Amino acid sequence: MKTIYLLDEITEATKEKARAKGYRFADTQTPEAIFVRSKQVPDALITADLAVIARSGSGTNTINIDKCTENGTVVFNSPGVNANAVKELVLTNLFLSVRPLDKAHEVMRQIEVEIAKGNIAGDAVLAAAEERRSTLIGEELTGKTIGILGLGEIGERLAEACYHLGMDVIGYARTQKDSMYFEQTAALSELLKEADFVVVLLPLNDQTQGLINEEAFASMKPEAILLNFGRGEIVDEAAVLKALDAGRIKQYITDFPTTSVVQHPKVETYPHIGGTTVDALTAGDRIVFARMDRFLRYGTIKESVNFPEVTLPFLAPYRLTIFHKDAPGALAPLLKLLSDAAIDIAHLASERKAGMAYTIIDVAEQKMEEVQQAAAMLQEVPQVHRVRLLHNPHLDV
Known part of the structure; x- marks a missing residue:
């Protein structure tokens, strides 16, 4: 029975499916699998026992990917699965930013107090409300310009929605996109000069950290609103607070609260x-659990963050999976070792990614002890990071 350590709570349906497949959940320092949503994965958990981390969601900045790769731990995520949810939250904030609905609700709460006191009754309620609506005049999104930083799944969906709202949409991304819903620019400063709304949807990396800095704010309109639903560190916190205090932008809306921003009157924050x-x-839970389960039972890789994608029908009694350094001829000594050990290879598949390779070798009818010895010898090869020996779950071996 394989052990899964839950760093975050997951859906009950996923738990039931996992238990039905023979997994158990335990708080242990040596799990075979970790299931996580947004919490930091401690490096101390990335041990020789840890075969897989399943991240329900897209971002992997809370996982030490380099350490996982060195350890031979595969990392799965579910990019794009929350794209519609994020898109809808951004749209909600766009609407709220141009219509003073909070203020309108406060007006009605004041009228409720007057009704309770007996000062307003009957048809006078609507008249009293209408008398105060001159302070509640909003604007429309139609005709406004929105700049979207990051044109992945979320960015493209948001661009399409804003286009249909009658907005002018400018997109910014490293790779060129072909879309009728936005004009793409490679010059961030040009986007910032034009946009009434700037939406950050970029991933966090060395190129994007602190991208929205003092220089960026100097290019923006004083009535512009900045919305950050990418990662907190992409916006220079000191710079955004300085820009708000100086009136260089109107408002900052972020899904990444910190002590400084939550206390500023011109910042709206959400708890991620x-x-x-x-x-x-x-x-998200369903997708990454399926990928984790296939890996643990069959050794197959689908859409991993750090491993190449490799699939092979499991038709033999045993399977060896080898995660190793990639180089010209890297596979030859591994195959020679198996040949010298008289291991009968039935099927083989191998792919490479970012200097590493993942090889699946199916072993025909053979004594289990011989296959175990071969696996142990493979693990001793310097360029090999991890070897797993799997028994075909559908065969009685």
């Missing part, structure tokens, strides 16, 4: 809820 819908969480 961009992808937090029942639909997105359920789908």
